[in-house]
Structures are given as C-alpha cells and as structure tokens.
Amino acid sequence: MKSPIINPIPAERFLTITIERIEANEIKKYRNIIQTQLLYIISGSMYVSYKMIINRIVKAGETLFIPIGSNYVLEGATDARYMNYGCEIDNFFCKHFSVEMLYPYIDANYKYDFKALKPNKGLALYWDLLLIYHECGILDMRMKQIKKEELFILYRLYYGNSELFEFFYPMINIDFKFNEFIYENYLSVHSVNELALKSKYSISGFLKHFEQCYNMHPKEWILHQKSALIFHDLHFSESSITEIAYEYRFSSPSQFSQFCKKNYGELPSYIRKKGTGASELIK
8 A cells, every 4th residue: 555645845855966075073963854865975085973873984986875854974084075965766766667676675684784885987977977067057957857867877777786775775665655754754743643644644554554664563663763863862962961861752861861771781971971883882
C-alpha cells in the first residue's frame, strides 16, 4: 500500500547550490536541515560528524549524502571548499532505475556507516562543470533540473548497486515518499498518533504501513533516531545537559542520565567531557 502523499513542496526549495569555504580548525554546525544535501568536497579535507559518527575525514573528490532533517558538523582539517547541493531526491535515478529497486539489497544485519562516495573521474568532470556554471551565474531553475537529472544518470552509470545502496541507505524503502515524509516530520511531533494524523493515514493504517516499511514499530524507530541525535548534541550542542534532556522531552535530568547509561554505556556528563567516539560507546 502506497502512502497518500501529503503536501507537495515547490521544486525551487529543493534545487539550491552554494559554494562554501572552511578554514583549518574552523567549525560549522548545521541543524535540522530543510532539504536533502549532497556535499561534494572541491578541495582540501575536513572532518564530518553525523549522528553516531564523530570526526570522520572526507577529502577532495568525495561526496556525502545527508538526509532532510539531519544535524551535522564540519571541521576543517585543512582549508577546504565544498559544494552544498540541496535537492529533492526523486524516486527515479533515471528512466529505468529507481531508488526502490535498491530495496532488495537490504540485509537485516546491515549497519549503516555513512560512507562517502569515492572520487570518480567522470563525476569529477560533472562537478567541475557545475561549478563553472554556478560561478558564471547561468544556473537558472531549468538548467538546475537538467543537471540534477544528469547527476543521477551518472551515479547509475559509474557506481554499482552495492555502492549506491550504502550511499543512499537512509532514503531506501519500499515506499520512497512515505520514507521521505517520515524523515521530514518525525522530530516535529509529540507522539506516533500525531505523526499518523499528519500523514493522513488512519492510526491503524499508519502503524501497519510503517512496520511494513521499517520492520519495527514507529516508537522503536524514532527512539533509535533520537538516540543518535542526542549523542551528536552531547558532543556539539552549546546547550547544557539539562537543556538537551528537556529538548528531547525527558521528564527529568535523572531520567535522561539513565537513558544515556542504557544506550551509550556512559553518563551524559562523561560523554560530553571526554568526547568519546561512537565506536567506543555503542554496545
């Protein structure tokens, strides 16, 4: 059963291109991004922190995929330039290949690792030309749409299914639009029932379809997502631990401490003080 989607958003919102610079040791924080982003590293290198991943190095020529609604942090390892390409990820890469066709590659034991796409000469030429178009000011909406379609054809041409699966994993689902809706809205609601109503499903229909798409109850899925966001905020948010606890609707700091001890193996004060990497904390 497909979802009864749900407030289409103007295409202009999802076709933005900016060229940004980051100096060595400079930190840039992005929070609750309103569009899915492809980050292409033009030159230099930087550290990226996303969910449970802390300070992973990415280098010139590599591309990162960051879903709508995400928080992430960049820190310059060297002086660097990167292209922030914001777009709506269509279900179809090209005429004969869709994101949903990658769904059979999902393994119950697979653990998403936020892998960057490695440099590729064909894609490098594409990004170089897109940069020239941007600097010359000729990327109107029609040209952006053409270049977007070209990009996903090139992804299909130059990368195998397993590489695309790992790269686009957060958006791979048997119901692409429903998955996109969930990522965009799960943080803005107070309950599963509210999320169901916002989706225009009945509550029972929403629960059934959600479990078909994610193989788990929505409460479990949302808890897993929030756990990663909390871990990220303990490392990078300027909010106090108490403020983070209340932001994520814990009833008290002590309840929040119990949550951290259960999910990360350490108290929130220890995580913040030591800045321990995810690999050391996740059970």
